[in-house]
Amino acid sequence: MRLPDPTPGRGCGACTACCVEIAIDDPELQKPDHVACMHMREGQGCAIHDRLPKTCRNWYCGWRFLTLSDAMRPDLSHVMLSPEMGPSGDKGGLRIVLLDENRAALEQGELLDLIAKCIGGGIPIFLSWGHAAMAKRVLVNPVAAEAVAAGDKPRFVAVLRDLLAGLVQQVAMDVIAAQNGSTATLSGPRQS
Numbered sequence: 001m002r003l004p005d006p007t008p009g010r011g012c013g014a015c016t017a018c019c020v021e022i023a024i025d026d027p028e029l030q031k032p033d034h035v036a037c038m039h040m041r042e043g044q045g046c047a048i049h050d051r052l053p054k055t056c057r058n059w060y061c062g063w064r065f066l067t068l069s070d071a072m073r074p075d076l077s078h079v080m081l082s083p084e085m086g087p088s089g090d091k092g093g094l095r096i097v098l099l100d101e102n103r104a105a106l107e108q109g110e111l112l113d114l115i116a117k118c119i120g121g122g123i124p125i126f127l128s129w130g131h132a133a134m135a136k137r138v139l140v141n142p143v144a145a146e147a148v149a150a151g152d153k154p155r156f157v158a159v160l161r162d163l164l165a166g167l168v169q170q171v172a173m174d175v176i177a178a179q180n181g182s183t184a185t186l187s188g189p190r191q192s
């Protein structure tokens with residue numbers, strides 16, 4: 001997936017969110033999601049900046065290329081926007097990753113405006129929760145399209161809140177099932 005060019009002059013600064021949250025499967029570097037990369041220096045960035053693995057050279061989060069305020073930098077807003085393909089595989093979209101399990105971060109005005117704008121423009125938006133094998137995500141567009149089209153912000157926020165609550169519950173049920181050693185899946189099918 002080719003990403004838009006990053007905004008000139010906008011750098012990662014002290015943020016290292018993607019170096020923790022993103023899974024990397026690269027011949028030069030492999031790491032699971034939600035685990036800090038061994039080359040990451042907290043608050044400083046990457047210790048191997050002059051010889052980055054290919055994945056790291058080509059990847060950056062949505063904050064780097066979208067029109068968002070400085071306050072929306074992932075380490076400050078607790079929201080990372082991960083560029084990902086939509087469900088049909090032919091359209092680029094964004095996955096919302098709430099850092100530090102900060103559920104309230106979803107309801108920041110600037111993020112809500114962005115999500116509504118993307119949905120109005122047909123850009124796939126996923127909401128996600130959980131990590132590794134427990135990770136869940138849901139496509140927001142079909143569920144929130146009506147509220148967005150009607151300009152009904154309270155309903156739109158309620159839809160997002162419900163979707164997130166559903167994901168949190170699915171992950172919790174899977175964790176309990178795994179702890180019980182059960183092979184039965186207690187959650188519904190993965191939504192996307």
Ligand code: SF4
Nearest residue numbers: 012015017018060061
């Ligand atoms: S999450 Fe975005 S701002 Fe933060 S380090 Fe990664 S690319 Fe830079």
Ligand code: SF4
Nearest residue numbers: 019037039040046056
């Ligand atoms: S190699 Fe550097 S840029 Fe890539 S994940 Fe590790 S710390 Fe981040």
